[in-house]
Amino acid sequence: MRLLAFSWSHRSGDAAAREALASVPVERVLAELKSRGVSEAAAVSTCNRFELYAAGTPAAPPDAEAVLAALTELSGFPVSAGAARREGAEAVSHLFSVAAGLDSIVVGETEILGQVKSGYEAAKAAGLTGKRLNVLFQRALYVGKKVRSETAVAAGSYSVPSVAVQMAESIFGDLRGRSALVLGAGAMAELAAKHLVGRGVARLSVANRTWERAYQLAARFSGEAVRWEDFPAQLETADVVIASTGAPTAVVTREMVERASRARGGRSLFFIDIAMPRDVEESVHQLDNAYLYRLEDLEAIVAKNMEGRAGAMAAARAIVAEKAAEFEAWAESLSTGRERSLKHSEAGR
Amino acid sequence: MGPTAPTWGAFLLYAAATFAAFGYLWSKDARASRAMLVLLALGVLLHLAGFGLLLSLFWSYPENRWYLPITSFHGALSFIGLALAVAFLAVESSHRLGVLGAFVLPLVALATGAAVTWTEPTLAPLDERLRSYWLNIHPVLLMTAYAVMANGFGVGLALLLQERQIKSRKPSELCYRLPSLDELDRLLGNIVAFALPVLVLGLAVGMVWSHHAWGRVWSWEPKQTLGALTALVYGAYLWLRVARGQRGAKAVYLSMAGFACVLLTLFGAELFSGRHGYLGGAR
Numbered sequence: 001m002r003l004l005a006f007s008w009s010h011r012s013g014d015a016a017a018r019e020a021l022a023s024v025p026v027e028r029v030l031a032e033l034k035s036r037g038v039s040e041a042a043a044v045s046t047c048n049r050f051e052l053y054a055a056g057t058p059a060a061p062p063d064a065e066a067v068l069a070a071l072t073e074l075s076g077f078p079v080s081a082g083a084a085r086r087e088g089a090e091a092v093s094h095l096f097s098v099a100a101g102l103d104s105i106v107v108g109e110t111e112i113l114g115q116v117k118s119g120y121e122a123a124k125a126a127g128l129t130g131k132r133l134n135v136l137f138q139r140a141l142y143v144g145k146k147v148r149s150e151t152a153v154a155a156g157s158y159s160v161p162s163v164a165v166q167m168a169e170s171i172f173g174d175l176r177g178r179s180a181l182v183l184g185a186g187a188m189a190e191l192a193a194k195h196l197v198g199r200g201v202a203r204l205s206v207a208n209r210t211w212e213r214a215y216q217l218a219a220r221f222s223g224e225a226v227r228w229e230d231f232p233a234q235l236e237t238a239d240v241v242i243a244s245t246g247a248p249t250a251v252v253t254r255e256m257v258e259r260a261s262r263a264r265g266g267r268s269l270f271f272i273d274i275a276m277p278r279d280v281e282e283s284v285h286q287l288d289n290a291y292l293y294r295l296e297d298l299e300a301i302v303a304k305n306m307e308g309r310a311g312a313m314a315a316a317r318a319i320v321a322e323k324a325a326e327f328e329a330w331a332e333s334l335s336t337g338r339e340r341s342l343k344h345s346e347a348g349r
Numbered sequence: 350m351g352p353t354a355p356t357w358g359a360f361l362l363y364a365a366a367t368f369a370a371f372g373y374l375w376s377k378d379a380r381a382s383r384a385m386l387v388l389l390a391l392g393v394l395l396h397l398a399g400f401g402l403l404l405s406l407f408w409s410y411p412e413n414r415w416y417l418p419i420t421s422f423h424g425a426l427s428f429i430g431l432a433l434a435v436a437f438l439a440v441e442s443s444h445r446l447g448v449l450g451a452f453v454l455p456l457v458a459l460a461t462g463a464a465v466t467w468t469e470p471t472l473a474p475l476d477e478r479l480r481s482y483w484l485n486i487h488p489v490l491l492m493t494a495y496a497v498m499a500n501g502f503g504v505g506l507a508l509l510l511q512e513r514q515i516k517s518r519k520p521s522e523l524c525y526r527l528p529s530l531d532e533l534d535r536l537l538g539n540i541v542a543f544a545l546p547v548l549v550l551g552l553a554v555g556m557v558w559s560h561h562a563w564g565r566v567w568s569w570e571p572k573q574t575l576g577a578l579t580a581l582v583y584g585a586y587l588w589l590r591v592a593r594g595q596r597g598a599k600a601v602y603l604s605m606a607g608f609a610c611v612l613l614t615l616f617g618a619e620l621f622s623g624r625h626g627y628l629g630g631a632r
Contacts, residue, residue: 149379152522166525170515173529265594268530285516289597297518 001132001331002061005091006068007084009049010105014082020075021050026119030126032070038062040133042123044098046115048105053095055132058335092331093324095136099144101153102316107309108153113144132331139342143323150319152312158305160298161195164272167293167301168196168240171268176200181238182223183231183252184245185213188274190220192242197221205238207231209245235260235269242272243279252280257290264289272298352406352472355399356427357465362392363434363458370450377526382447389434389454396431396461403427403470410474417485420475423468425492425615430461432496440500444536446528452503483558490551491576495611497544498583501537502608505601508533512598534596538587541604545583552576572614579610 008018026043033041033054040055040062052071054062068080086094094103099116101108120137123129129137147153157163165175172178180201182189185208193204204223208214211225218225226234235241235257245251252271261269271292273280278294285292326342333340366388373381407418418424434457441447507527514524527533555573556566567573586603589595595603 150377152525167515167520169529170511170520170524170527171530173532266590266596266600267594268597288599291515293518300518301520 001334002056002058003088003091003132003136003331004054004056004062004064004067005086005094006052006064006071007049007086007094008079008082009051009084009103011103012082012084017075017077017079017082018048018050020077021045021071021079022047024071024074026122027126029071029074030123030128032074033067034126034128036063036066036070038066038070038128040130041067041128042119042133042137044116044119046112049098049103051095051098051119053091053133053136055130055136089324089328092136092327093320095140096143096320096324096327097317099140100147100316100320101144102147102313102320107158107313108148110148113141113148116144117141132334135330135342136327139323139327143320146323147316147319151315152308153316158302158309160274160295160302161192163298163301163305164192164242164293165195165199167291167298168270168272169199171270171291172239174200177202178239179203179205179237180240180242181226181231181234182206182217183241183243183279184208184275185210185217186244186246189242189244190217192244192272192274193217193221193223196240196242201240205234207234232256232260236263238269239267240270240272241280242274244274245279247275247279248277250278250281252284254281254283254287257284257287261287261289274298352403352470353399353423353465355395355402356461357399359392359396359399359430360458360461360465362388362395363430363454363461366392366450367454367458370447370454374448374451374523374526382450385447385450385454386438386441389438389450389457392457393431393434393438396427396434400427400431406472407470412480413475415482415485416475416480417489418470419488419492420479420484421468421471423464423470425488426460426464426468428489429492429496429499429615430457430464432493433457433460433499436493436496436500437503440536440540444532446532446536448526448528449503449507452506453500456499456503478562481558481562483554483561487551487554487558490547490554494544494548494551495615497540497547498608498611501540501544501604504533504537504540505604505608508537508601509598512601530597534600537601537604538590541583541587541607545580545587548576548580548583552580571617575610575614575617579607579614582607582610 008014008021022045026045029043030041038054042053044051052067054067056062071079097103099113101110101112104112123133157166168175175196178201180193180196182193182204185206197204204218204221205226206214206218206223207226207228209228211227214225243252257269266289268289268291271280271284271290273292274295276295280292284290330340330342366385369381369385369388372378373385403418408414419428433453437453437457508530511524511527511530511533514520515530559568560566582603586600586607589603590600
């Protein structure tokens with residue numbers, strides 16, 4: 001099998017070519033390639049990456065010039081200069097790395113797996129996948145899942161907001177349908193709120209001493225602005241409370257939380273206090289079903305995750321390399337006529 | 350090869366499944382979780398075969414025909430081990446929380462292991478007083494309830510660990526591997542809500558049997574009293590949960606007190622003896 005890959009990503013640095021390519025619908029790219037005689041091809045297009053894979057046989061290798069000419073014409077941009085070109089084994093392990101999220105800006109992010117999948121499905125729908133590309137992409141999806149389930153690459157969170165979300169998920173599980181209360185309307189509060197909403201938090205209330213700013217922040221997340229005097233009542237219904245006001249003393253007291261907890265029916269309440277000085281009284285953490293994480297707690301977890309990251313990355317790369325070698329051996333066996341089983345090597349190790 | 354050979358095999362498979370469960374907790378390698386399920390399922394099959402073999406030997410005494418051989422300590426422990434494993438598989442199939450294996454499977458291995466290593470099946474005619482169809486209902490209901498409660502104990506243990514992880518503010522890998530607090534809490538609540546009615550039904554059936562056999566519904570006999578206490582403790586847990594919203598660590602401690610009552614009921618009767626002693630249960 002002959003495999004050819006062109007990538008335009010955040011690594012290659014040329015944003016103009018990437019943007020030009022991203023504006024072309026994948027279906028049009030595939031149709032154009034087909035009309036130029038490319039028999040097997042698939043494209044993965046995201047907001048910060050464009051990848052094109054073309055496959056052929058040793059007798060009829062994929063035509064790199066035709067591919068680049070087609071892309072240049074469609075995008076109206078001389079894309080060949082900024083393209084990273086990979087062939088054979090290198091292209092295979094690149095696709096596996098991409099699917100595993102190792103090539104992403106946020107390493108381990110899971111969205112890319114879905115994007116690789118839809119790229120593959122588009123190619124399949126266009127009739128541009130033969131046995132080789134079919135197996136290649138199915139293996140890529142398998143490797144992507146395997147890396148995420150067997151290494152800590154995806155589990156490790158490397159920023160304060162993502163660690164806060166991770167702890168919230170350790171308490172509540174799925175965050176979909178949960179509600180959050182934001183105290184204060186600063187940049188940190190907004191960032192944390194964005195992460196929570198991104199994980200499916202359904203109801204967001206914002207309370208701030210200045211009503212205007214509460215209203216503006218709430219509007220950005222289609223949330224609800226709450227009068228500052230009314231926030232203690234919100235403690236009865238909220239699941240997650242993000243506190244980042246500029247108040248000189250604690251605004252959430254133990255009594256407040258105790259009073260609210262009577263109406264809560266034992267549901268857990270998670271406080272994220274990123275304010276300096278503190279917004280939530282430390283003794284709140286001692287209450288049943290109440291958990292208070294301060295900025296320094298979250299930062300300590302980030303630091304710990306960073307330490308473990310190198311090991312996780314090495315483990316992930318090892319999986320990618322192993323599976324790429326396996327795929328190569330399989331692709332090799334196609335031309336000898338005695339096809340090796342991929343399943344077998346998967347179960348045997 | 351003795352009559353307990355298949356049960357021995359089941360015990361070894363359960364022990365292997367327990368190791369696989371710990372392996373999964375340690376490595377989060379999905380293969381370990383799959384191995385655990387396969388080993389456990391094979392163990393259950395072998396255990397069923399062992400139970401069948403015992404049954405056929407037990408029924409070779411015509412007077413024992415159709416009664417279950419669960420009056421001996423061996424029969425009871427072995428049945429509980431089997432019920433525990435099946436209950437775990439049922440919980441697992443609906444919740445897919447493989448890590449819980451590390452908390453429940455040790456109990457499966459322990460119950461079955463105890464049955465094969467320090468008890469022997471009673472292969473003799475059944476005590477005349479026990480020859481009643483109630484024998485197939487009363488203890489089976491109770492042991493099923495105990496097995497489900499034991500699963501609840503495992504879930505409660507996981508919940509306590511997770512709660513400690515989160516309260517510590519320094520979560521380790523374990524925190525990310527365990528299910529979330531809410532998930533564990535819901536599961537524990539569901540387990541008790543399922544097992545308690547079974548337990549109460551088992552006790553009620555026992556009262557009916559007692560009425561038939563001795564003309565008395567209640568006799569303050571140790572095992573009976575402990576059984577009622579178990580139901581009370583779990584009832585208190587459920588009531589506090591539903592009416593008062595009592596959750597988290599304190600609720601878990603209460604459910605564990607309930608499980609302590611289960612263990613006392615199960616093993617204590619041997620100490621106190623009496624009507625419920627495992628009659629003829631050879632050690």
